[in-house]
Amino acid sequence: MSLTKKIKEFALDVGYSKVGIIPADSFPEYLADITNRSEMYSFFLKGASRAAEPRSQMPAAKSIITTVYDYSQKNFPQELTDKIGRVYQARCYGAPLDRIHGARPQLMKQFLENSGCEVGIGTMVPERIAAAKAGIVNFGRNNFAYADGIGSFIYLTSFVVDQELEYDTPTLEVGCPKGCRACMKACPTQAIYEPQKLNPLRCISYNNFFRQDGFPGGSFIPYDIREKIGTKIHGCDICQEVCPRNRKNLTAPKPDDEYLTHIAKEYILPNFLHMTDDFYQTRVQPLMHNYIKHKKYFQRNAAIALGNLADPAAVQDLTLAMADPEELVREYAAWALGKIATNKAKQVLEAARASETSLSVQQEITTALLSI
Template sequence: MNTIELQQAIKEYAESIGIDKIGFTTAAPFRELKNRLVRQQELGYQSGFEEKDLDKRTEPALLLDQAESIIAIAIAYPSRMENSPRGKKGERRGIFCRASWGTDYHTVLRARLRLLEAFIIEHVPTARVKSMVDTGELSDRAVAERAGIGWSAKNCSIITPEFGSYVYLGEMITNIPFEPDEPMEDECGDCTLCLDACPTGALIVGGQLDATRCIAFLTQTKTTIPEEFRDKIGNRVYGCDTCQTICPKNRKKHNLHQEVFKPDPELAKPLLQPILSLSNRQFKERFGEVSGSWRGKNPIQRNAIIALAHFKEEAAVPELVGMLQNDPRPVMRGTIAWALGKIGTEEGFVAMEKSLVTEDDSDVRIELEKALDGWKKKQLSKYQPIIEDVLKWRYMLHYLSR
């Protein structure tokens, strides 16, 4: 079997194992990408999750000796949930982004890449391969763009004609010199809907993202989320889909054919309050199979607190008060102080005043003081009309008694 025949056989085999798109490109360095990454670092736009070594991110030959080609793959995931549960007062729900629905895509893509590796080595025993998904050194998006999987859109996603931007990406470096595919033409045109709709302004210009402002990144951090972003997070407990759902290229792209990614509605849109009391073991048992669990329970619990504040869910106040008094994690206590201030019940106000007496973390104290100050101002504004009426009548009585 010559290289051309092998390439065709790989395409056919890939389809048979559930790979939705496959493309080929050279293992030449990604020079333009390196320039962009340097600029991203200079501007402080990196998330910190990326590979630090820019050479490894842009030079495939550093990752596999005698690298000749890269095989890019894409597997579509659903954009629509069947039987989506609806939250209500007392039973509020959060939401995981679509990329975290169903089985963890890292597991699925790695398994299918391993099958593809075995197929190649069976036909070319001397072949050398190195596969990666998401957490590898190379930029999945840059590889997919050059291999013709789709174009790199203004929302920093790869958009495919068949599945929109709802695709997971992976790649395999190999020493086999396959014929490269042609990159696709950019079809975003003059559209700026994703830039306009981004809740935090994280999309600076088309194709440039300030990850430190991106909700998808913020929901994965383990530290306190800056106050300017909390209201904008809404009920998202992991990730953000706004720049995808607004995209015209994603209209009517439902992608329901991959059974492994069909969501369990109770996991994709979980009740918020039960999340607060999960132990590490319980969290792993419940959410461990979805990609959104990779950072552990702490970020999800913090995000659930923010979501309850978004709904001003008074039913959650007793549990939040208990956590404020007993939770050993300053990030949780500080977030709860802000949340109780947003919900605005007297029970929360009294609890915060008590906690301020004993709280020894300076950051939590700041959150408590701001929340209490906000509460007092609200109370003052609520009674201000009554005070003004009393003063007005006192003046009139004084005037009439003269």
């Protein structure tokens, strides 16, 4: 049996749904697309330059083995999909090696090494384009990759190796029905401004994750975006949920994910707003250990979600949050109280204004009071 065939069989055996292979050439079209829109992608220009040139990271690179993992084999609880993107619930996004979805790529890497391959460690590639070049996905107008028979709820992982292998035929096309624009219409922030063109700065997921100190623009979420975030605190699936290419998958009967069902009852917004170290470590990090490294950003996102729900019952929790030691949490709790806009919310804001020492929090309180 050829090495290519052995690799593909092993990948399927450890749970990947599809596997394809391409030469480890550069991706000039990918880099051109990102650099042409550098004002939107300033946070990722270095990463894109690296990913576009696999051999700049691993000079011996000859092939890229790219895989599809179907993370939608079980049901996702509604209590979680309201707030958390499915890919994070599925625990495969950058999963640690001691978790099942981290162990799978590790098994694959060990198999490749035992088969005589050098495997690039941390070698980045543009996963969606690599998988389309390898014929295992095509594109949606919402920018996601779609695998035949599954849809877009997939996780792509590539392995760069120093061996020449047998290569697959590309499927670099858009596979959407003619005239469909459902994803563009459904996006709350109009982040998809043309088919296959996303402005990440408007995407809810970006605003959940990358509005952090150390990123362009820091932790400030623009007011017009806050209002459209709804209850999403870590990722947004709306442009995939409305997609007819996912309908069959989303409506198919599936078993529950017992782990998610077990923790879902604790995934209430006040638990995020008043995040304890224990909740952060035992409930948040097993799902969301990837982008947000400080609990204050989850607290901020929960405050926005509570503000958008505009439920007067949340005033009590937001009042407590106005005494949080983190300025960021107080700023967004003030914004949320302004959205709820009851007499009680106004009283809390006025009392906080009298004692608040942070200028940025004072400013948010003033803005919130003006909106009531």
